[in-house]
Amino acid sequence: MEKQYAQALIRSLRNGTDEAKLVSGLVAHLKEEGRAKLLPGILRELKSLQARNAKLAPHIEVASEDEKKTALEEAKGLGIDTNSVSINKDLIQGWRARSGGISVDRSAKQALVDLYQKITN
Numbered sequence: 001m002e003k004q005y006a007q008a009l010i011r012s013l014r015n016g017t018d019e020a021k022l023v024s025g026l027v028a029h030l031k032e033e034g035r036a037k038l039l040p041g042i043l044r045e046l047k048s049l050q051a052r053n054a055k056l057a058p059h060i061e062v063a064s065e066d067e068k069k070t071a072l073e074e075a076k077g078l079g080i081d082t083n084s085v086s087i088n089k090d091l092i093q094g095w096r097a098r099s100g101g102i103s104v105d106r107s108a109k110q111a112l113v114d115l116y117q118k119i120t121n
Contacts (some may be wrong), residue, residue: 002038006045058082058099063091063107071095071106078104 005026012022030036058080062071068085075082075097082099094107 001035002041002045005038005042006049009042009046010049056100057084058097059084059086060095060097061086061088061091062095063088063093067093067095071097074106075104078102080104 009022009026013019026042027036027039030038059082060071060075060080062068062085065087072083072085075095078097080097080099080102082097088096092108094105094111096107097104
């Protein structure tokens with residue numbers, strides 16, 4: 001039950017419903033129905049859905065500040081359109097991007113792995 005309420009809340013927010021009105025309406029509804037005890041479970045489900053959405057949100061990691069512009073352009077050309085970019089010091093050179101189930105790796109390490117596989121096959 002909590003999951004359905006949480007999903008309905010997220011859908012309503014995406015459709016542009018005012019957050020304050022939505023929450024006050026939900027609380028009033030739950031009190032009228034005698035289900036106010038569901039609120040903590042609904043909050044847990046909302047946090048879980050937000051974490052899942054954040055994990056699937058498009059994001060790009062670059063090796064240095066200099067590579068941001070190139071990474072954004074190349075990722076956009078591959079269908080990953082985002083402004084969320086972070087610098088990953090573990091990358092030597094290049095960039096990695098993810099969006100939902102799509103992952104693109106244009107890092108120096110991946111280039112070396114690809115070269116090794118071509119040589120050994």
